Amino acid sequence: MIRISAPDTAEMGEIVEVKAMIQHPMETGYRRDAKGDVIPRNIIKQFRCAYGGNTVFEATFFPGIAANPFLAFCLRATRTGPIEFSWTDQHGETWSETRQLTVS
Amino acid sequence: MKWALLIGALCLAGCNKPESTYARNSDVKAGDIKSGYAFLQDDTKALQDDDFANPGFLWVDRGKRLFETAETGASTCSTCHGAHGMPLKGVAAHYPKVDAKTGKLLNLEAAINLCREQHQGLEPLAYESDDLLGMTAYVASLSRGEPVSVDITGPAAKYYEEGRDYFFRRKGQFNLACSQCHNEHWGEKLRGDTISQGHGNAFPAYRLEWQDFGSLHRRLRDCDTGIRAEPQDYGSETYMAVELYLAKRAEGLAMESPGVRR
Amino acid sequence: MDDPTFSPIRWNRRTLLGAAGGTALAAVLPPMAEATPEEADAAIREMFGDKPINEGRVWVKLPPIAENGNSVAIDITVDSPMSDDDHVRRIGIFSPRNPIATIAEFRLGPHAGRAQVSTRVRLAGTQTLRVIAEMSDGTLWAGKATTYVTLAACVIG
Structure with a gap:
């Protein structure tokens, strides 16, 4: 599951806050299961936000990011276009979600 | 020799059952009843109160999607429970509840699974699966703010008594009853924690310790x-019986699911 | 006591005690090595190179006390106009106590409008996090914040 919070509309030049959260255990690789075996590391490595096709924010995560990673950052509204949020885990699997921002 | 050992074994077994099998009678006074929320630090309260950042909403979203989507050959939950059907607002505040047909006590999870089997012809969802947690959280979230209020009369009475029995029975290697922490010592410190009153009104909830969302039974x-x-x-x-006892004990507290707890 | 009729009881009690002890140990002992402040410095150098680090311009907010180290909210703000020719390029979060010193790296630019990022981190105990920002002119700026991580009472595993 993915949650996105981004406005649908903004005025030209307005700075808007966007938030994103994805359901993921961010397994550190340091925990053990009930049998004492190490639970293998399984984390989201990259987060990317593209606005109108250009990357505007990127994050690289390490196991020190909490489970179900949450991010909030800002964007300057410059044109009407899609805001695409994508996550990639350590195995290369990618999830994404898109919102449309209308700038007036 | 063997007899002596057998007697020794019986004594040992006896030691495990102290004379007071039950903790002393105790309660939380009606005016003192407080949700576990009251014992959280400000940042954790803020996380529960933020309808975007509260991670429990990842499961509420999942449940809402399942509620509105038809599985193969079945009708959706929203077909019956949609805008024009049987509304579910406030319903979760009255669970657990006895099923009139079978006489069995059902919590929200069990009621959702029974609905799947009886009305949708679907297999029950596994307890503690993301899907059942999601459905439960979604339905519970429709009762946020509603006061907990359960029926413990008639066929529910015996379950209430069973739950009460469990709450006061001393058990485990520490020989403790639920009541000894949550009735007798709530508000006091246990290492870095403040002991809560042990209410279930925020569940299913996101627990920081789990780094995950879970049911009251997991708790x-x-x-x-x-x-x-x-x-x-x-x-x-x-x-199930403990859940009913806890709900009666928490009567009047507002439903908080999806709550956030330590 | 060596009579076999006794063994089921002894075995059960031992198994139980062993299991309980294991759980308690797992809860108390961190199963991994901790990073040191020196390792955090090394991680900063690895990400940003050997340029001098100036104190200031980076504001880090952590709760004064974290109820649980598994998820601690962190807010980072950098003083910057975020214009085309004067903006924040990168931000790194570093721990002197977690098993891995580097927690996250963010890349941003003038499109952000405001140099402000929030996330949630894991903290393996009370510590002071360091946050380094790299500006578009290549200079490095640092801020820090401390939080006390309290221990939960009934940690299960």
Whole structure:
């Protein structure tokens, strides 16, 4: 599951806050299961936000990011276009979600 | 020799059952009843109060999607419970509840699964699966703010008594009853924690310790494990009964699911 | 006591005690090595190179007390106009106590409008996090914040 919070509309030049959260255990690789075996590391490595096709924010995560990673950052509204949020885990699997921002 | 050992064994077994099998009678006074929320630090309260950042909403979203989507050959939940059907607002505040047909006590999870089987022809969802947690959280979230209020009369009475029995029974290697922490010592410190009153009104909830979303039964299993007692199974009759006792004990508290807890 | 009729009881009690002890140990002992402040410095150098680090311009907010180290909210703000020719390029979060010193790296630019990022981190105990920002002119700026991580009472595993 993915949650996105981004406005649908903004005025030209307005700075808007966007938030994103994805359901993921961010397994550190340091925990053990009930049998004492190490639970293998399984984390989201990259987060990317593209606005109108250009990357505007990127994050690289390490196991020190909490489970179900949450991010909030800002964007300057410059044109009407899609805001695409994508996550990639350590195995290369990618999830994404898109919102449309209308700038007036 | 053998007889002596057998007698010794019986004595040992006897030692495990102290004369007071039950903790002393105690309660939380009506005017003192407080949700676990009251014992959280400000940042954790803020996380629960933020309808975007509260991670429990990842499960509410999942449940809402399942509620509105038809599985193969079945109708959707929203077909019956949609805008024009039987509304579910406030309903969760009255669970657990006795099923009139079978006489069995059902919590919200069990009621959702019964609905799947009886009205949708679907297999029940596994307890503690993301899907069942999601459905439960979604339905519970429709009752946020509603006061907890359960029926413990008639066929529910025996379950209430069973749950009460469990709450006051001393168990595990620590030989503790639920009541000894949550009635007798709430508000006091236990290491870095403040002991809560042990209410279930925020569940299913996101627990920071789990780094995950979980049911009240998962929480009860942790409590039992914490006092070194054998935890009961997910969905067991005993935990259903405990859930009913806890709900009656928490009567009037606002439903908080999806809550956030330590 | 060596009579076999006794063994089931002894075995059960031992198994239980062993299991309980294991759980308690797992809860108390961190199963991994901790990073040191020197390792955090090394991680900063690895990400940003050997340029001098100036104190200031980076504001880090952590709760004064974290109820649980598994999820601690962190807010970072950098003083910057975020214009085309004067903006924040990168931000790194570093721990002197977690098993891995580097927690996250963010890349941003003038499109952000405001140099402000929030996330939630894991903290393996009370510590002071360091946050380094690299500006578009290549200079490095640092801020820090401390939080006390309290221990939960009934940690299961």
